[in-house]
Each structure stands twice: as C-alpha cells, then as structure tokens.
Amino acid sequence: MDRRDFIKSAGAGAAAFGLAACTNNKSVTVDTKLGEMTYRTNPNSGDKTSLLGYGTMRWQMIKNADGKDVIDQDSVNELVDRAIEAGINYFDSSPVYLQGQSEQATGLALARHPRNSYFIATKLSNFSNWTKENSILMYKKSLENFQTDYLDYYLLHAVSGEAVFRQRFVDNGMMEYLMEERKAGRIRNLGFSFHGPASGFDEMMKYHEQYHWDFVQIQMNYSDWTHQTREAKAQYMYEELTKRGIPVVIMEPLLGGALAQVPDAIAKRFMEREPSRSIASWAFRFCGTHPNVLVTLSGMTYREHLEDNLKSFCPLVPLTEEELEFLESQASLMKEYPTISCTGCKYCMPCPYGIDIPTIFAHYNKCVNEGNVVDLENATPEQKEFRKARRAYLISYDRALEKVRQADHCVGCEECMSHCPQHIRIPRELQRIDRYVNNLKKTF
Amino acid sequence: MLRKIRIVLAALFWVGVTALFLDFTGTLHAWLGWMAKVQFLPAVLALNLGVIVALVLLTLVCGRVYCSVICPMGVFQDIVSWIHGKGKKKNRYRFSYSPAKNWLRYSMLGILIIAIVAGIGSVVALLAPYSAYGRIVSNIFAPVYGWGNNLLALIDAHFDSYNFYTKEVWLRSLPTFIIALVTLVAVVILAWKNGRTYCNTICPVGTTLGLLSKFSLFGPVINESKCVNCGLCGKQCKAACIDTKNHKIDYSRCVDCMDCIESCKSKAISYSFRYGKKDSEPAPAKAEKAGAADAGRRAFMMGSAIALGTAAAKAQDMKVDGGLAAVTGKMIPERETHLVPAGATGLKHLAQHCTGCQLCVSVCPNNVLRPSTSLKNLMQPEMSYERGYCRPECTKCSEVCPAGAIVKITPEEKTSIQVGHAEVDLFLCIANNEGVNCGNCARHCPAGAIKMVKEEGSDVRIPSVNPERCIGCGACEYVCPARPLSAIHVEGHEVHRSI
Numbered sequence: 001m002d003r004r005d006f007i008k009s010a011g012a013g014a015a016a017f018g019l020a021a022c023t024n025n026k027s028v029t030v031d032t033k034l035g036e037m038t039y040r041t042n043p044n045s046g047d048k049t050s051l052l053g054y055g056t057m058r059w060q061m062i063k064n065a066d067g068k069d070v071i072d073q074d075s076v077n078e079l080v081d082r083a084i085e086a087g088i089n090y091f092d093s094s095p096v097y098l099q100g101q102s103e104q105a106t107g108l109a110l111a112r113h114p115r116n117s118y119f120i121a122t123k124l125s126n127f128s129n130w131t132k133e134n135s136i137l138m139y140k141k142s143l144e145n146f147q148t149d150y151l152d153y154y155l156l157h158a159v160s161g162e163a164v165f166r167q168r169f170v171d172n173g174m175m176e177y178l179m180e181e182r183k184a185g186r187i188r189n190l191g192f193s194f195h196g197p198a199s200g201f202d203e204m205m206k207y208h209e210q211y212h213w214d215f216v217q218i219q220m221n222y223s224d225w226t227h228q229t230r231e232a233k234a235q236y237m238y239e240e241l242t243k244r245g246i247p248v249v250i251m252e253p254l255l256g257g258a259l260a261q262v263p264d265a266i267a268k269r270f271m272e273r274e275p276s277r278s279i280a281s282w283a284f285r286f287c288g289t290h291p292n293v294l295v296t297l298s299g300m301t302y303r304e305h306l307e308d309n310l311k312s313f314c315p316l317v318p319l320t321e322e323e324l325e326f327l328e329s330q331a332s333l334m335k336e337y338p339t340i341s342c343t344g345c346k347y348c349m350p351c352p353y354g355i356d357i358p359t360i361f362a363h364y365n366k367c368v369n370e371g372n373v374v375d376l377e378n379a380t381p382e383q384k385e386f387r388k389a390r391r392a393y394l395i396s397y398d399r400a401l402e403k404v405r406q407a408d409h410c411v412g413c414e415e416c417m418s419h420c421p422q423h424i425r426i427p428r429e430l431q432r433i434d435r436y437v438n439n440l441k442k443t444f
Numbered sequence: 445m446l447r448k449i450r451i452v453l454a455a456l457f458w459v460g461v462t463a464l465f466l467d468f469t470g471t472l473h474a475w476l477g478w479m480a481k482v483q484f485l486p487a488v489l490a491l492n493l494g495v496i497v498a499l500v501l502l503t504l505v506c507g508r509v510y511c512s513v514i515c516p517m518g519v520f521q522d523i524v525s526w527i528h529g530k531g532k533k534k535n536r537y538r539f540s541y542s543p544a545k546n547w548l549r550y551s552m553l554g555i556l557i558i559a560i561v562a563g564i565g566s567v568v569a570l571l572a573p574y575s576a577y578g579r580i581v582s583n584i585f586a587p588v589y590g591w592g593n594n595l596l597a598l599i600d601a602h603f604d605s606y607n608f609y610t611k612e613v614w615l616r617s618l619p620t621f622i623i624a625l626v627t628l629v630a631v632v633i634l635a636w637k638n639g640r641t642y643c644n645t646i647c648p649v650g651t652t653l654g655l656l657s658k659f660s661l662f663g664p665v666i667n668e669s670k671c672v673n674c675g676l677c678g679k680q681c682k683a684a685c686i687d688t689k690n691h692k693i694d695y696s697r698c699v700d701c702m703d704c705i706e707s708c709k710s711k712a713i714s715y716s717f718r719y720g721k722k723d724s725e726p727a728p729a730k731a732e733k734a735g736a737a738d739a740g741r742r743a744f745m746m747g748s749a750i751a752l753g754t755a756a757a758k759a760q761d762m763k764v765d766g767g768l769a770a771v772t773g774k775m776i777p778e779r780e781t782h783l784v785p786a787g788a789t790g791l792k793h794l795a796q797h798c799t800g801c802q803l804c805v806s807v808c809p810n811n812v813l814r815p816s817t818s819l820k821n822l823m824q825p826e827m828s829y830e831r832g833y834c835r836p837e838c839t840k841c842s843e844v845c846p847a848g849a850i851v852k853i854t855p856e857e858k859t860s861i862q863v864g865h866a867e868v869d870l871f872l873c874i875a876n877n878e879g880v881n882c883g884n885c886a887r888h889c890p891a892g893a894i895k896m897v898k899e900e901g902s903d904v905r906i907p908s909v910n911p912e913r914c915i916g917c918g919a920c921e922y923v924c925p926a927r928p929l930s931a932i933h934v935e936g937h938e939v940h941r942s943i
Contacts, residue, residue: 057765069767100764128763138762346766353925354771395609399601403831404771411874411882411925419763431887438888442837 037087058299161200256343490848566822569800639682864916
C-alpha cells in the first residue's frame, strides 16, 4: 500500500473527525480530510502526548493603545481551541518568551479547558538572575500564570553543559528544590532543553543517574541531524537519549522556518515529489518518523500553520528509507547556501542599540533563497541579473527595516552573543551583511 | 498659430523643469538637465557664455519669449491666470493697461546686482525667479509627489515587486519651507488677479530682459488703420502693457504671449518687424509710486525639535526576549564651518554662484543636503549627516547644478576631495565612557582615516582621526551610536582641497 492509499484509507476512516470536505470542488482529494492525531506514550509517566505540540514563542503580536507590542489574546484563544479540538494536548512556554507575555496569554486560553485535557510544559529561564529566591519566584509565577498547582513538564531552560548547569541550578540549590517538587507531584516530569556542543551534552547525560531526567528537549531536524557543525549533532543526541530510555521532545523542527522557506531550486525538488504537500511537512514528518520522539514542537503563529501541521500529524505517515535519504541529500545542498542559521527566537533582543537582529537575518536569508544575493566578485554590474538582484535587495532591505535598525548601526558590543541558542556570531554576521549592502550601494 | 506654438513649447518646458525637481531617482537629468541649464540667472552665475549670448540674442530678436516659454515661474503664473480666466468672460477680460512701475523694477534689479557682487547668496536666491519656482516645487509639490510615490511603494510591497521604493519625506529647513509657501501664495494671488505683475515689478530677470526687449526686432505691432478701438486686446493682456487708447505697446513688459493677436477680431495686431513703415518710439513710461513692497518674508527658526526618547533599555531583573529598544533621533551638531558638497570647491564659490533653486537638494539620494538656515546663505545647500552620509560614489548634486555652484566631478575625484574633517568628542563616545568595544566609526570610514587606538595604561580602544586622510563624508558621524549627538562629527572646510 503506497502512502497515498494509506492516507486515503486513514482519511476515510476518520471522515467524521476531519474538516468537512468541499464536495463540489473537483480537485479536492481525501488528503484534505484529517484523520486521528498520532499520539506517543511517555514511558516514564504513561502520559499519552500528541506527537505535535504547540510552541508558544510565536503568538501574534499587536500594538496596544500605548503603542506597545502585546499578544493578540483573541487569536491565541482561537488557535488553542482549534488545537485542542484537533487533538493537540502539549503546550510549551517559557517566562521569557514574547517579552515575558507568553505564559500568561497561553494560560488564559488553556484555563478555558479542563486541566486534565492538556499538558503544560514550561521552563526555568533564570538567565539574568539565578539566585535561588529569584528562581523559585519564577517557578511560582509560572504556576500562577497557568492558573494551576502542578506543571506536567518542567525544563531547565537552554543548558549548554556542566558549567552553566552547575552555575544556574546546582550551586544555588535549585536542583534539590526541584527534586522535592517532583516528589510532591507539583512537577510531573523534570528535564532540560539543550543548546550546545556534544561534550556539553555528554556532561549532562552523566547527571542522569543522579537526577533522572524524565525527558530532554533537543533541537532536531533533517538539517541538524548530521550537518550541524558547531553544536552537537541531533542524531548523536537522539541516539544517546534513546539508549538511556529518555523520551525526546523536539524544538526547532523547522529551524525557525528555514526549512519551510528553502532556496527556490531546492523547493522545486520538494514540490516535484509531493505537489500537494507543503515543504514544511517534510520536516515535521522527519521528526515524527523517529519512534523515541514524544512531542514535536511547532510555534504556529497563524491558523494556516496549524492546519498544515495537522495534515502532517493526523495521522503521521512515517518517511520511508528512500525519503529519508532524499532529505539528507537536500540538507547537504542547503548547506551550500550562505544563509544564517537564525531561527528568529529573539533571545538576542532587544539589542541595546536598537538593531533588529532577527529581521536583518530573515531578510538576508530570504534574499539568498530567492537568488537575490549575488556573488559580487564574479558578477559584473552591467549584468541584467545583477541589477535586478541589487535593486531587489536594497529596496526590500529598506522596506523590512527602518534605517536606524539596519546592520550598519551594530557597534559590535557582543551583548547579544551569549543569548543566541544557535551560537551565531551575530556582530560578525551583521557586519558581513553590512559590507555586502555597502558594496551593492557602491556599484551605481 | 503663434500662440499655440508658444503654449505647446511652454508646456513642455514647464513640465520638464517641474519633473526635474520631482524626480528623486535622478534619471530624468540625463535627458532634461539642459532645461535647468538654460535658465537665465543660473547661466549668468555659471558664466555660461553660450547660453547667455543665445538668450540675449533671442530677446533682442523676438522679445521676452524667454519669460513666456522657458521660465517655469512665468509659465506657472500663466497657468494660474488662465484658470481664473476660464469660464466667465468677465474674468478673461479682467486686465487693463497700467503704466510701468519702473522705480520698483530697477531697484529690485539693483539689489540683485549688489547682492551678486557682494556675494550675499540669500538675497540672490530670494529674487531669482527660477530658483523661487524650484523652491516651491521642492518644498511644497515634492512632498505631495513623494507621498504619492510612497503609497505606490506600499501597494507595490504587497505584491513583492520592486518598481517603487519608499522615499523619505522630511522637512529639510523650516525657514526655506516658509519662504517657499509665502512665495507661492504671493505669486498665486498676483497671477490670479493681475497676471504678470510679478514678472514686471519684482523679477530682476524680467527687468533685465525687458531692457533688451525694448529694442527687439520683432514683436506684436498694432496696425492703426485696421484697429477699431474695441480695446479687447488690452483687456486680455496679462502684462497690462497695451495702451489701447494710444495704440502703443510697452515692449519692455510684453512677454510675447501672442494672446492679443488671437483676441483681435479685426486682425489689427500681428507679430512682425517692429521698425517697418512707421517708426513708433516706445512711450516713456512715467515712474509711478511703487506699489506695496513685497511682504516681509523673513522667518527664522530652528527646526530641529527632537523628541528625547529614552536611552537603551537597561537590564531588568528578568531579561525577556524580543522587543525593540527605543532609538533617539539624531540632533544636528553645531558646526563652526558649514559643510558644502564636494564640487562646490569652497564656501565662497558656492555662495557666489548658487541661486538656491534646490535642485541639488531634491536629487540628493542620501538625505544629506538641505537648504541652509543661516542668514547669509539662506536657502543655499549645506550638508548634515543625521539621516545618511555623503556616499563617496555619489555625484548627483554636481551633475544637476545649473549655476556652476557645484562643479561637475567624477566619483574618483570625489574620493580625494576633502570637504571637511572629523573630530572626536570623547565625552560622548561609548567606547571611552562605557568601555564598549565599538569602533563603528573606524569600521565604516571609506578613507581609512579613523583608527581605534589604546592609550597608555588603558584597555579600551578609542577612535582617533588622521585629518590628512579624512574626506569629511560623515559615515562615522552617521553610524556613531551616541545619540542624540554623535561622538564624532565633521567640521567643514572653507576651501576644499584635494588629498
């Protein structure tokens, strides 16, 4: 039975559950009907979690009366309702997301549903002040924000190895406190999220015996599987965790959208293989194909993101060996492009000098993918293609960013660097982009 | 027929010159740049002999055709006057003969000559008709055009296409804007009521050409034998120069618009050789008491109201992700010597040649040029670097200047012309004060004139300028993170030199 037939039968079996199909449209296939959400069982707690989890780092922001950016609560409520209706039961947040507003907004939306119909995951994000008092305050605040007296999944946020772990969680006595909370049932699963080198990951694994990690959240996708160079490779981490029976929660399955907005030439290959599926769906199915994955998190800003992802997980159709190889080959091709591995998480923000770092990177990557970044050494200004690309880059740069927020205003203070979970050397990249822009402007 | 030709040519010139001021992309200048260069006063100040001789000959032969066709201010008044005359007959025939106000005319001309000789650029700029018109377009019409363009750019952005790009619309100088507005209102009122009053009482170029056209070979001539004394020609003469009772035309004020020829039902007026069968001396017009002097147009104000936003957000107890730090706008630093563009060769040269037409200001793509607010150089261009810097590869202003105030230079030449030099104010420098490893000025200096140096016993690097290599482009000033005043700013040089 090939995949399409499988989807057809699965879709037909759960027709009542899915979206009402539009019958008068000839092009509609059974693909548009949703089947049952795929669930995974946590071996430690027995939790039946939806394979697709909701990341709450990317809710829609609007300007309030004072011109401040605030979360659009109405859209959060609608999306959460739709997600729960479709079977999603895992929601992941952090006290620092979205200028500190994510937990409360997500909590407000979830509180409208029975507490036992969803799992809450949130984090101890004690980055700037890690005293025990401040850390406990942050934990208590999370309980308050989610209007609950227990958290299902609690993570030590963005650990990169022993040094950071000891500093923020061991030396201040927080680990003991959290273990007590776990014993008391107020933290049902204790784990950490990881961004760092393989050596740092090994260090954290050593602590498993002592602390017993109930789960670990790692950055995993088909690009980081074997092609990650600076950080621990996803494959390595996944296998180490599987060996120890620790379930895996996945973050950045799309690399902040980078695996949805791939270079045009590569996009064509995906579209040729699966014309009716989104490019993003490949990345999600890659994650789901691995059996030790408990949840794949996706920060779905818009309803369309949610619906598209539901298609990938209701139910999940695992990738074949051949398809995995295809992804692997596309990942190698992508590495050839000079894109910057920014996922748009905004941990670096706000830049004290007002630079809009993620937007600069996103704009640059978009231009790379659209073929509007030219090799200045080999292109001549007389070439028509060059002129077109130059115009496109410079005009869209000014459209994307106010002048004072562009890369030329980066002073190189490096304050952003320690916050970047991708460990991008931000000032260096900004200055590289600035030099490129300046060279474009020079070629009148 | 002659009138129709005049209207077509005038329309072409007027649209062309206006477009020059509106087109911020600079593409039209390659085609229409000559239209600015044939303007009378700019040509005189540029000592553009070819143009001067041609215009003098044109006037001596044909009369003040220049005023009816080439001068955009003249054509603009005709348009205003024509709109008033549309519809009701009463309005079309609203003119009547009035004697020339020679006292006012010649004193205005005298003031202009004195101002040119003394190098008081602001007075020249105020009186020059082409410049006054340019000022109106660049200060009042161009923002409207810019907003229209930005609306298109906004629509364009929705379709992800790059036909239009957003153009910053900003008030470059309040005094100049006010002067432009007052000029526009005054000219519109004068033209609406009395047609060419401005050209025949205030405009020094009109007066100069009037002196020549008095003796022009050709002009509208009244054939007394055919004339039925209906007086229609005089009622339609926007220059108020046809003395119908005496069948005399004041050729010093006639702009050869040919309206009278068309209006005459008995074909008694024709454009012909003036010194034919009958020799008619131009009647010496009596100088009458000057009309109301031009309304005071002075208004001097500093137009730099700066909203002092809060500085960079300091670390809170909990650092949260996202958001943008507020950025305070930059303030114009006090420069002891004005900064003027490369190509101007120096302050004096610019002051002596510039007519303040704002063409350079309109084409500056980097938001650097703006009209000066100082009394002596009012409306003449000067540079400042709050919104951009004078990019070394750009020579737009030098390409468009019709008056030779900014001489044409090549980008290669520009990179070695020193228009000023940068000075560091360590009191404001964040490297010096906060120990930030900044160096943004040095990183952006195209001349390599700034080095980040360590002082003995210190471990922070602070900027130091080598004034010999600095060309005064202002990249450092523009990208300096210190706000609202940059910690590095450019001081102008009185005389530019090549390095």
